[in-house]
Amino acid sequence: MLEIKNLHVKLEEEDKIILKGVNLSIGAGQVHAIMGPNGSGKSTLSYVLAGREGYAVTEGSALLEGTELLEMEPEERAAVGLFLAFQYPVEIPGVGNMTFLRTAVNAQRKARGEDEMSAGDFLKVVRAKAKALQIDAEMMKRPVNVGFSGGEKKRNEILQMAMLEPKMCVLDETDSGLDVDAMKLVADGVNALRGAGRSFLVITHYQRLLDHIAPDVVHIMADGRIVKSGGPELALEVENNGYAGILAEVE
Ligand code: ADP
Ligand code: MG
Ligand code: MG
16 A cells, blocks of 8 residues: 655754654554654654655655655545545634535545536535534534544544545554544544555554554654564563663664
């Protein structure tokens, strides 16, 4: 599904090199997790995949089902099936949640050369998906994320993911601020959307999140590279011993 090869990234405006040869291969239907000390480049990896400005790729590639992502505009990446869940969802006053979702879905359909979804069809689909994710209908009428609790923002993010039906979902949950309930929400959302044609890359500090998600592969990133990969036991090792032991071992 996603094949990242020898990815090197620097800041566009400075000489600072952040990613120093990332290799990562995620099969269809697989869930991979990336853990690693602060500042190792985990968020940068997700931004570069999504096409955020300010980063320059100096070497390497990132293929989604064989197609180069790194040369596409962000909206083209979304159209071919990439989804990035933000750690801190943006509040958009004055834009209703339903309008926002419908605009996103139709923009994606347009980019794929498909017809817009009618208002009636959209309503049916969004209601069904919201219900499956236990999202209150009332939340759909409010402006996007405005005044939403942390948990509601997480739910909303999962709903966006469900509506866009991406092939490759990247979730960056790095920094603190995710309580146990929000963590469970994210995990339940990921598990509900898991399927043969959809893969996940979950970036997290929390072994507990991975307890609920049970990833196929866990990677440790340090200083711009993936330095170790293994099964879920690798996350437990981090939880019990921190990163120091693993980093000393790979050195
Ligand atoms: P992580 O998510 O693993 O904590 P980041 O990708 O956020 O790591 O950051 C990796 C390194 O790159 C850090 O040293 C960070 O300060 C630096 N960095 C990332 N983006 C920028 C930026 N836009 N401007 C300056 N430094 C940045
Ligand atoms: Mg960080
Ligand atoms: Mg980060």
